Amino acid sequence: MLNEKFILFRIHRFRDKSAYAKLYERYHKNILDFASFKMPRKQDAEEVASEVFLRGWEYATSNRVDNIKALFYRIARNLIADFYRQRKVEDSLDELADVAADQEIEERIDLSESANKLIAKIRALKGDMSEVCVMHYINELSVKEIADILDKSPNNIRVILHRAKKALNK
Amino acid sequence: MSKDFNEQFKSLQAELHASSKRDGAYDRMWKRVSTAIEDTDNVVSPATTLDYLQWLFFESISTPITIGAAMLVIVFGGFMTTVNAAQSLPGEALYSVKLATEKAQLKLSSLEHKAVLxxxxxxxxxxxxxxxxxxxxxxxxAQIKRTLDAYRSEVTQAGEDVRSLLNEKSTETMQVASAVDRKISVLNAEIDTRVQESDTNTLDIEDAKKATQAVSSSVVNVMMEEHETTSSNKLSDDIEKSFNTKLSDVQKKQSMVLGRLARIDEVVTVNKDLHIGGIVELRFAANETSVLMRSASDFAIAGGYRAAFDDLKVVDERLSEIANRIVAMEIVTTEFFANQKIEKLAEPVETEGQINSLRSDSTATSTISQ
Known part of the structure; x- marks a missing residue:
C-alpha cells in the first residue's frame, strides 16, 4: 500500500511513466475482465480497458489520488455507461447491464463450454448483482473495496453477493 | 454449482487470463496506452532513493507532525479557554463557555450526579x-438579578432531581439527598451573608433564600419518605448526620443573631441619643428558639425525625425573621452615626478631645457594620 502511494506520488509529482506502468501491470487484467462481462464484444472490452488507463493517467498526473483501484473501476463504469448511451439507450447503468445481457452477445470460442455457461449466467444476473459478482469472484476484490467503488455500505454489498450466489446456484 | 462455486470462478478467471494472453489482448492494450502516454511531454528520471525519502518525510512524518501539533493546539487551547471561562462573570465574553461546559457536564452525568452538580x-x-x-x-x-434567577433554577432543579430519584426508587436516593441537603445548608448560610453585604437586589436575594429553604424542606421530605419506607441502619445514620448538620447550622445562626443584638445594645447604651426599641424582645425570641432546638433533639433521639426537622425549620424561619429586623436596626444605627459625623464636621474642630470623639464614633460605626 505504501509502495502504491509512492508510485502515485511519482506519477503526480513527476509524471513518471515507468511508475504508471507498474500500476498498469497490477490492474490491467482485472479491468479487462470487468469490462468483458459488461461489453457485448471482446474488442469493445479491450477498447474500454485501454481507455480506462489513459484517462487514469490524465487524472493521476493532475490530481492527488488516494485509491487508484477505485478510480480505475469508476472510470470503467462510466465508460461502459457512455458506450450504451451512445447506442441511444437512455437508462441507468444497472438497467443498461440488463439490456447488455439481453442483447446478442457473441459466445467466446476461445473458452470452454462450462466457462461460457458461467459467463452467461453472470450476465443474466439482475441489477448490481452481475457487477458485484464479477468484482468479488473474478477480480477478487474485498467487500469493502467494492463498497468504496460503488458508494454502498459493506452490508449492502454482502446482501447483493448473497442474492447473486443464490441466483447462480439455481 | 453450490459445492465448487469458488473453484468454478477460479477456473473461469484462469481461462479468461489465458485467453487474453494468447490472443495478445494485453499486449495490444499496453501498446495503445504506452503510445498515448509516451506522446505526453516531460520525461523524468526514474525514482531515486532521495525522492523516496522526500516523499516519506511528507507522507509519513511531516503530515502526522502537523496534525499532532494542530490537535495539541486545539486541545490545549480548549483547555485554557475552559480554565479561563471558569473564572468569568455574567456579561463577559467567556461566560457562555462556562455555561456550555456546565451543560455538557450535566448531559454526561447520571441523575444521581446531576442533583449534586x-x-x-x-x-x-x-x-x-x-x-x-x-x-x-x-x-x-440587572446582571445580579439574572444570576440569582439562574441560582434559583439550579437549586430547584437539584430538589426535583432528588424527588425523581425517590420516584425511580434509586438505591442511592438517601445518599444523594443527604449530599444535596448538606450543600443546600451551605448555600443557605451563604445567602444569609449576602443579605447583610448586599446594597442592591435585596428582593431577589430574598426570593433566592425562599427558594433555597423550599428545596431544603423538599429534600428533607424525600429523606423522610425514604427513611419511612426503607428500614436500614445506613439510612438512619445518613438522616442523623443530616439532622446534626441542620441543628449545628441553626445554633450558629442563633449565636450570630445574639452577637449582633449584643453589639447594637452596647452602642445604644453608650449613645443616649440613639433610640432603638425591641432589642430585649428580639433577644428573648432568639433565646426562645433554644427550647424548640431541644425539642427537635428529643424527637430525633426518639427516632421522630420528621417532627425534629419540622421544629428546626420553624427555628430557622424565626431566626431569619429576627435577622431581618436586626438589619433594620443596624441601618438606623449606621445612619445615626453618619448624621452625627456630618454635624461634627460642620462645626470647627478646636480641641484634641473633639477629634478623639470623632474617631471613637467612626470606630463604633465600623463595629456595627461588622
Missing part, C-alpha cells in the same frame, strides 16, 4: 452574584 452550579451563581455586587458595572443590578 446542580447544587455546585448554584454555589457558583451565588459567587458570581457576590462578585458582581462589588463591580462598578452600571448594568450590575
Amino acid at each position: 446542580h447544587t455546585e452550579f448554584a454555589g457558583r451563581r451565588l459567587e458570581e452574584a457576590s462578585a458582581l455586587n462589588v463591580s462598578t458595572d452600571p448594568a450590575k443590578t
